[in-house]
Amino acid sequence: MKTIIKSLGMAILGGIVALGGYQLVQNEDSSNHIITQPAVVESPLPVTPVSYTGNTSIAGVDFTEAAEKTVHSVVHVINKTVARAPMSMADVWAGRTPYREAIGTGSGVIITPDGYIITNNHVIKNSNHLQVTLNNNQSYKAELIGADEESDIALIKIETDEDLPFVPFGDSNNAKIGEWVLAVGNPFNLTSTVTAGIISAKGRDLESRDQNIQSFIQTDAAVNPGNSGGALVNTRGELIGINTAIKSQTGSYIGYSFAVPSNNARKIIEDFMEFGFVQKGMLGIRGTDLNGTNSKEFGLNSTEGIYVAEIVEDSGAAKSDLRKGDVITSLDGVKISKFSELSGYIKTKNPGDIVNAEVIRKNNLINIPITISRNNTVTIPQIEMELRNLTSEEKKVFNVKEGVKITKTIGKLSRYNLSDYIVTKVNDTDVADIDDIQAVLRDVVPNETLLIQMKNSRGEIERFRYTVN
Missing domain, CATH: 2.30.42.10 (PDZ domain)
Structure with missing residues (x-):
């Protein structure tokens, strides 16, 4: 028993000694952890002191609110068109031209609670039937309201008894390079896809054509085929762009995507709603x-x-x-x-x-x-023509006092070269300038047939019937 007590006492004493030694070592180590201020070295480059007043941490940026606001307002657009199919020998012998249905897909953004949707012109181009599917899987037939090939912006509408969620427009002029953004769309038919990135540049022109200089927002948010017509939003869930193009050698995303600024898109949409065409x-x-x-x-x-x-x-x-x-x-x-x-x-x-x-x-x-x-050159999708008021010299060439020059045909009418013609009358209305044509078209309904009278530089007058889109 005495042996056990003696051993226990020795163990306790050893523990006290060990504990005291450990504390001594710790105190000595702590005294060595002194943070010294390094000597200030003058930089050969100008340095601006930075005072961070905002949240600069990537982890501190919350995308969930913007995503939740946007994802229910971005729709899946299906464009069904009829295209000419390759001819077989049977078709040749029968003297027939085969056709087949082609289906294209893209995205769109609901911008009003009553069903107006903005998308890209190339998403709905040459459509025979437009279908829109919401995030809740409900599908609707869509009507084309207006399309502008130059800006690649189009407006469509669906009819529904309920108010729809929509994305409010933001001011794209106030968007900053380096600002976080979300791209929302339906790439590769993967509906309701959200990707994040920053604004890489503003005022980008991809074509560098004098007659059609564009001004895109460039972003590194992942955008792929099917994202066209979808939303580019800031972290507040405001629409600052319509995703339109990618710059890639493969056709898929490699780091560069481009959006039409919201201020440009909004102006075009407002023109469609008020006038039925774009005032340029x-x-x-x-x-x-x-x-x-x-x-x-x-x-x-x-x-x-x-x-x-x-x-x-x-x-x-x-x-x-x-x-x-x-x-x-x-x-x-x-x-x-x-x-x-x-x-x-x-x-x-x-x-x-x-x-x-x-x-x-x-x-x-x-x-x-x-x-x-x-701008006297105006594209009018309803009759698939680009028109311009006549100059004084052209009035002499065509021997007229008034009329409108056809500068280009688009859509299905693009197969015909009408650049040597002027429009002198639509139905029973004489045409003096573009305003006269636009006035006639305001009262025209889809599928209505117009009688268009034209004159060429040889003085020949031709008339043709055109069914309005």
Whole structure:
């Protein structure tokens, strides 16, 4: 018994000694954990102190609210068309042309509770039947309200007894590079798909065509075939773009996708709802982007802005104080450094609107108000024609006092070359300008047949019947 007590006492004493030693070591180690301030080294580069006032953590960004608001308002669009099929020997011997039904799919965004839906023109192009499926799997037949091939925007509508969830428009001018965004759509028929990314760039022009300069929002949110016509929204669930294109050698997403800015899309949709066609305005200049090379050639200090090389006659710019050689740096406070940005901003305006241009002239900054004038070339999807008011020279060529020039045919009518014709009458109404044609079409219902009278440069008059889309 004494042996056990003695052993227990020795164990307790050993524990006390060990505990005291461990505490001593810990105190000594703690005294060595001193954080010293490193010496300040002057950087050869300018450094701006940064004060972070917002949430900069990726983990701190919550996409769930925006996704929940949007996913029920993005629809699946099915476009059924009739296309010519390859001919077999039996078809050749029978002298018949075979046709087959083709089905295309895409996305759309509900923008009003009564069923107006915005999508891409290429999603609904040449449709014989449009079907829309909501996120709750209910399907509806859709009616085409209007389509604009140039902007690739279309408006369709479904009829329902219940109010539908919709996405409110945001201001795409206020969208910032680096801002988080969500792309919502139906890629590869995978309905209700949400992907996230940031705005990579603004004012992107993919085609670089003088007559059709586009201004896209570029994002790295994953967009694939089937996303076309879907929503690009910010973290508040506001619509800031309509997903339209991807830049890829494979046809699928590799990091670059593009959306029509919401301000441009909204203007087009409002025109469809109010007029039935798109009112297109123009500033009335021809110019070029400034850069480090041509700014020296022009004798300018600035390397950003639009150099005004020419002013279009009878345009709003011609009637303003704007001059050749001026440099436009902003419109209504929106910075303009590329012609695509200028073109994109003007496309949000109607003829008659006034924009305030900030201009550099002889290295002095001045403000010039410019009235947006009407772009005399108008695409009218109802009759599948691009039309323009006649010039004085064309009136002499066609030997007329009034009429409208056919500049291009689109859709099913594109198989016919009517560029040598002018329209002089629709039904019993003489046509003096585009306004006359648009006035006639306001009272026309789908599937109504029009009698269109045309005249060519040889003085020959032709008439044909056209069934309105």
